[in-house]
Amino acid sequence: MQNVVRGEKHKTLYLLHGLSDDHTIWSRRTSIERYVAQLGIAVVMPEVHRSFYTDMKFGGAYETFVADELPRIARSFFPLSDKRDDNYIAGLSMGGYGAFKIALNHPGQYCAAASLSGVLDIARRAANAEPPVSYDLVNAFGADLSVQGTRNDLFAQLAKISVTPPQLPRLYACCGEGDSLYDQNIAFRDHARALGVELTWQSDPIYQHTWDYWDLRIQSVLDWMLGAA
Secondary structure, eight states, X not given: XXXXXXXXXXXXXXXXXXXXXXXXXXXXXXXXXXXXXXXTEEEEOOOOTTSTTSBOTTSOBHHHIXXXXXXXXXXXXXXXXXXXXXXXXXXXXXXXXXXXXXXXXXXTTOSEEEEESOOOOHHHHHXXXXXXXXXXXXXXXXXXXXXXXXXXXXXXXXXXXXXXXGGOOEEEEEEETTSTTHHHHHHXXXXXXXXXXXXXXXXXXXXXXXXXXXXXXXXXXXXXXXXXX
């Protein structure tokens, strides 16, 4: 890693995978290693299976893992900064939901969060889910799937945290107009605007829920987060 003075601690991006993926997917399907090589930032890519980045009703405590345990472990191995201004979180699809949820639930830990084609309206997703995704949602949130208004509901959490804007991380969201999640992303964008929350929004025609789009937009995310040229 370059552009870091010896003895300094690295800025860190926690980069989250989607529902059908694992911790290797960003490295396998994008050029993330090449994109960050000159930026002096570490990238941590955790494995959370199909958990929706949640302390699951039937399963592991994955929100706690990503937000609390993982940073402690990573910082014990590598010289990573624990300063809020040096920590970022982003993800795609389920990981976009996870990035926003973790950032909004732990706003003192991240200065910025980005969602790429995120599942941003989890209440709508739960109400309309069919197997096998419905099984994943039950495991994550419980048999009644009662997520609306809870800490797992991005709309509710954004409204809650927006009353204390100094604590609010910077937010970025993007989605292709051909994506089945596009309407959810528009709804979240409009919700943020109605609350007076600044949300950097990127909409792209033609693109769907595909890796060519995420490989393109992770470059935009890095530029937005770090002010890279």
